[in-house]
Amino acid sequence: MANTEILEGLAAIVNEVAGTPVADITPDKAFIDDLDIDSLSMVEVVMACEDKFGVSIPDGEVKNLKTVGDAVSYIEKAQA
Amino acid sequence: MSTSQTRVVVTGLGATTPVGGDVASTWDGLLSGRSGVRLLDPQRYAELPVRFAGQVAVDPLEVLPKPEARKLDRCQQLALIASREAWADAGAPELDPERLGVVVATGIGGIVSLLDNYDILNTRGWTRVSPMSVPQLMPNGSAAWVGLDLGAKAGIHTPVSACASGAEAIGYALEMIRSGRADVVVAGGTEACIHPITVAAFAAMRALSTRNDEPERASRPYDKGRDGFVMGEGAGCLVLESAEHAAARGARVYAEVAGVGMTADGHHIAQPDPEGRGATRAIRLALEAAGAAPSDVIHVNAHATSTPQGDIAEATAIRTVLGSAADGVAVSGTKSMTGHLLGGAGAVESVAAILALYHRVAPVTVNLDDPDDEIGLDVVHGEPRTLREGDAVVLNNSFGFGGHNVALVFRSV
Numbered sequence: 001m002a003n004t005e006i007l008e009g010l011a012a013i014v015n016e017v018a019g020t021p022v023a024d025i026t027p028d029k030a031f032i033d034d035l036d037i038d039s040l041s042m043v044e045v046v047m048a049c050e051d052k053f054g055v056s057i058p059d060g061e062v063k064n065l066k067t068v069g070d071a072v073s074y075i076e077k078a079q080a
Numbered sequence: 081m082s083t084s085q086t087r088v089v090v091t092g093l094g095a096t097t098p099v100g101g102d103v104a105s106t107w108d109g110l111l112s113g114r115s116g117v118r119l120l121d122p123q124r125y126a127e128l129p130v131r132f133a134g135q136v137a138v139d140p141l142e143v144l145p146k147p148e149a150r151k152l153d154r155c156q157q158l159a160l161i162a163s164r165e166a167w168a169d170a171g172a173p174e175l176d177p178e179r180l181g182v183v184v185a186t187g188i189g190g191i192v193s194l195l196d197n198y199d200i201l202n203t204r205g206w207t208r209v210s211p212m213s214v215p216q217l218m219p220n221g222s223a224a225w226v227g228l229d230l231g232a233k234a235g236i237h238t239p240v241s242a243c244a245s246g247a248e249a250i251g252y253a254l255e256m257i258r259s260g261r262a263d264v265v266v267a268g269g270t271e272a273c274i275h276p277i278t279v280a281a282f283a284a285m286r287a288l289s290t291r292n293d294e295p296e297r298a299s300r301p302y303d304k305g306r307d308g309f310v311m312g313e314g315a316g317c318l319v320l321e322s323a324e325h326a327a328a329r330g331a332r333v334y335a336e337v338a339g340v341g342m343t344a345d346g347h348h349i350a351q352p353d354p355e356g357r358g359a360t361r362a363i364r365l366a367l368e369a370a371g372a373a374p375s376d377v378i379h380v381n382a383h384a385t386s387t388p389q390g391d392i393a394e395a396t397a398i399r400t401v402l403g404s405a406a407d408g409v410a411v412s413g414t415k416s417m418t419g420h421l422l423g424g425a426g427a428v429e430s431v432a433a434i435l436a437l438y439h440r441v442a443p444v445t446v447n448l449d450d451p452d453d454e455i456g457l458d459v460v461h462g463e464p465r466t467l468r469e470g471d472a473v474v475l476n477n478s479f480g481f482g483g484h485n486v487a488l489v490f491r492s493v
Contacts, residue, residue, distance in 0.1 A: 016147075019146065019148070041211075043211035
């Protein structure tokens with residue numbers, strides 16, 4: 001899946017979970033500091049990503065996914 | 081300074097019920113005799129002996145933003161809607177958060193979220209169970225969300241006493257202000273537990289009406305043909321405030337919360353004391369606390385669930401305490417229109433009782449076609465009843481499985 005497609009899909013998930021406008025969900029944004037995501041809603045984002053992109057994101061990896069860009073890269077690699 | 085003599089008043093009201101999505105539409109419905117009881121999804125309830133309930137008139141998902149609503153159990157959604165209405169109605173008072181408390185009760189809490197997540201566990205495994213399921217299912221969740229919404233820090237509490245819960249919350253809030261812990265308390269009750277398993281469970285107790293062919297006529301307090309209560313959902317909320325605090329900010333005051341009486345039957349886990357002795361003591365204590373005489377009472381919003389035994393026990397209690405003064409008291413059974421909101425009932429019915437006092441008109445009791453001779457009360461039916469002017473009090477009764485009895489007395493200001 002292309003990088004832009006993953007970003008679009010992830011933005012839709014964050015919008016659904018936190019209500020953040022899709023246009024504000026850019027690769028440089030941090031989930032917790034910029035996007036109204038807390039540790040519980042991050043679990044929801046991870047679950048939805050696993051379902052949508054057909055990847056597995058172990059708990060140990062989640063702490064490394066600080067920004068939207070981190071998540072897009074992780075998903076892209078995991079899909080490869 | 082706050083002491084046990086502190087006067088506490090009601091400055092804001094909020095509600096979302098099967099009759100209306102806010103206080104104004106609910107009150108209008110209770111005066112005009114509009115039932116909120118409807119058939120449930122026929123497929124989902126096909127195998128059950130009861131296939132109707134009072135679902136809220138306005139879906140909370142139409143009111144709350146989606147990202148907020150998805151975090152909450154339905155009972156929490158209803159509590160937030162009612163509390164926001166009450167807070168706005170009170171003029172959104174500005175005060176030190178450490179002087180603001182919240183008491184939101186529930187009888188059952190977020191059981192539907194728990195059940196939904198149990199279905200997910202069984203179909204998709206534990207990794208798809210929502211991280212919000214614990215906050216959704218915990219009974220104190222509604223109070224906690226309301227507290228977060230308002231930034232309240234004086235204390236957040238959740239009385240749980242089945243169908244007396246909502247009234248107990250108001251009693252707790254009264255005591256919270258009188259003991260000096262808070263100047264303002266948002267108090268109410270909420271419930272949203274209509275689900276095949278809860279319907280089956282109440283039906284297993286033989287507690288529910290089975291009038292499936294006439295849902296709107298199923299809740300019929302005091303009628304000879306009553307055959308059980310009708311499950312409902314909804315929330316009610318009051319803003320309670322010390323009279324001093326309300327006066328200082330020039331708040332509009334609906335009524336004084338003049339007294340509360342709380343007792344236990346000590347009789348049976350689910351059946352009322354047949355002579356209503358626990359209820360009698362609760363009503364008497366509430367009137368004594370209010371310094372009110374039976375002749376001061378102009379209206380009772382009765383618990384009146386439409387069960388054969390419960391209605392008689394309560395009527396006996398009312399007659400015992402009020403004596404001959406009971407003859408002049410307009411009694412309304414608003415569950416005839418809302419159904420039984422369980423943990424939300426005492427709060428919604430307090431809203432109704434306060435409005436009856438404020439506007440001097442008692443709502444109707446519908447479906448009273450053939451009054452039970454054993455009741456012996458002046459039940460308002462057909463048309464709403466104009467209440468006399470002048471200094472007066474109204475009474476709201478709430479009782480719950482477990483033998484809980486709560487009576488609240490509101491006085492005109």
